Amino acid sequence: MNWLRRVIALLIAASFATACSRKPVQTGPPPPEVLVTTVKPRDVPRVLERVATLDGFINANINAQVQGYIVSRDYKEGSVVKKGDLLFQIDPRPFEAALAQARGTLAKDKANQVKADADEKRALDLFNKKVISDSERDTAIAAAGSARANVEADEAAVKQAELNLGYTKITSPIDGVAAIATAQVGDLVGPSTGPLTSVSQLDPIKAVVTAGEGPFTDFISRHPDPDERQRYVNSLQFDLILGNGEVYPHKGKFYALDRNLDPKTGAIRYEVTFPNAGSNLRPGQFGKVRFVADMKKGAMVMPQEAVTELQGNFQVAVVDDDNKVSIRPVKMGERIGAMWEVTEGLKPGDKVVVQGLQKAREGTTVAVKDWTPPADALVSKSDQAKAR
Numbered sequence: 001m002n003w004l005r006r007v008i009a010l011l012i013a014a015s016f017a018t019a020c021s022r023k024p025v026q027t028g029p030p031p032p033e034v035l036v037t038t039v040k041p042r043d044v045p046r047v048l049e050r051v052a053t054l055d056g057f058i059n060a061n062i063n064a065q066v067q068g069y070i071v072s073r074d075y076k077e078g079s080v081v082k083k084g085d086l087l088f089q090i091d092p093r094p095f096e097a098a099l100a101q102a103r104g105t106l107a108k109d110k111a112n113q114v115k116a117d118a119d120e121k122r123a124l125d126l127f128n129k130k131v132i133s134d135s136e137r138d139t140a141i142a143a144a145g146s147a148r149a150n151v152e153a154d155e156a157a158v159k160q161a162e163l164n165l166g167y168t169k170i171t172s173p174i175d176g177v178a179a180i181a182t183a184q185v186g187d188l189v190g191p192s193t194g195p196l197t198s199v200s201q202l203d204p205i206k207a208v209v210t211a212g213e214g215p216f217t218d219f220i221s222r223h224p225d226p227d228e229r230q231r232y233v234n235s236l237q238f239d240l241i242l243g244n245g246e247v248y249p250h251k252g253k254f255y256a257l258d259r260n261l262d263p264k265t266g267a268i269r270y271e272v273t274f275p276n277a278g279s280n281l282r283p284g285q286f287g288k289v290r291f292v293a294d295m296k297k298g299a300m301v302m303p304q305e306a307v308t309e310l311q312g313n314f315q316v317a318v319v320d321d322d323n324k325v326s327i328r329p330v331k332m333g334e335r336i337g338a339m340w341e342v343t344e345g346l347k348p349g350d351k352v353v354v355q356g357l358q359k360a361r362e363g364t365t366v367a368v369k370d371w372t373p374p375a376d377a378l379v380s381k382s383d384q385a386k387a388r
Contacts (some may be wrong), residue, residue, distance in 0.1 A: 008355075032364070034356030036319055040348045044296040046336050052207040054285040056200030057273065061173050062087060066169035067190030068094065069182060069219075077180045081172045082201060090168040090189070099161035106154035109147065116140075116147035121382070123209055131282040166383035172239055187273055204273040205281045207240060207252060209249070209289050213266045222294075234255075238272045238288060240289040250275045252289070300346060301339040302375065306354045307332060316346070317353040317360040325353070325360045338374070 075087050123140030126132045172178065172351035176199040183189055183196040211219070218225035223229040252274040263266045272289055275283065285325030307330070308315050320330050346352070353360045354371040 029368045031092040031323070032356060032359035033367040033369060034319070034353045035316075035356050036351040036368050037371045037373075038307070039280050039300050039302060039350045040066065040350055041298045041300050044294045044299045044301055044336055044339065044341075046294050046296055047290060048052075048293050049288050050211065052209045052272070052287050052289040053227050054281055054287065055206045055208050055283045056176070056202055056203040057204050057206055058065060058174055058176070058198045059283070060172070060200060061195040062089065062170060062172070062197045062234070063172065063191065063195055064088075064174050064189040064193065065191060065193050066095065067188070068168060070185050070187050070189060070196075071180055075172075077178065077197075079178060081176065081178045083172055083175050086169055087172055087173045087178065088170040088183070090170070092165055092168040095161065095165040095168055098166050099158070099352050102154065102157040102161040103160055106151065106158050109150040109154050112222050113144075113147035113151050116144040120144035144220065151289060167369060170196065172199050174199055174201050188246070200283055202279045202281070202283075203276045205237075205276040205283070206255065207272045207287065207289050209272060210267040211266070212220075212270050213261060214263070216268050224307075236291050239290045240272075240274055241290060243286055246273060248281070261273060296334070296341070299333075299336070300342045301336060301349070302342060302346075302352050303371070304338055304340045305353050306334065306357070307340055308357065317357055318346070319351045319353060319360075319366060319368055323360060323365050325366055327362050349366075 070088055071091050072089040073087070074089060075081055075085060081087070082271060102347065112153060120140045120143070123137045127134070127137040159333045179198045179200070181197045182194070187193075220229075223232050233254040236254055238254070240248035240250075240252060242248055252272040255271040257271075258269040293331060302316070306316055314332050315327055315329050318326050328345055331343045333341035333343040336339075352367065353366075356366070359367060
């Protein structure tokens, strides 16, 4: 038994010494992590986004048509007004006096015309009976004609006086929202003193957009037929992104394209209308107009940040099934928002490194995670920049 105990003790001591003499196993660093996207053909919407400025559908400047002193302002500034609502009242008394004078002159000349017409008739009868001379007859005819002309001139003067009196009541020519007044009660105003206020029709409201000459030329080349081009723009639906980043809940429609490009900026203006029943949108607001221009069928696209350009040549980092990286030359096509179409060098199913390119060297092993595209990946930022 003592012999057995000694053997067991020796074995325990030997195993303990062996364990103590072992060195810990050295492990290498983990493979670097990269984000990849899988390339596959798909129909890609080409989304364009451009800066827009809101403006009233109709902006009516309210001017005084006659000179006089403002005696009342009859609307609440910033309120909704209807066509025909009274906005300002100019002192009507001078114009009432002018109208009364014009009517008096007309009445007097009408009485003169009655006498001149009777004298003309008698002169013709006497001339036919050879009682008066040709000269006397002609004098009576001329007097009657002059009297009729005076009456016609007086009638025109009465109409003008009535118009001038009517112009003392300054009314709204449209339904809309009236601006803050630039003239106050007691001001002397007239045709040359500038607008008293303005009224804007805000439903619908216009978004004014500018497109650069390059995008405009591209648009014409894609739609050369005028009738087809008009049908195309009428079919578009527009989103309005407000200044706070929110998307306006109502869709917009194409309204008009300007006749010419601005020679100073090389841009052309077009207008999109949006419903605005509550007048929540106001002229002068800035935003962005976004719309789907067309669909790119069966395009193989990848994020632009995945492509490395070197002296006009393009290459991407591709990860194989063993998570090894290979650098592959590619040919690129059209840029679609933040994406880029690949025309040669890749096949469906290839995994391309999007983020972590500095870690993805030829032949290295990497840890792979899927890349998630941002929500506006297909929005064309380059077209937006050109439009500015």
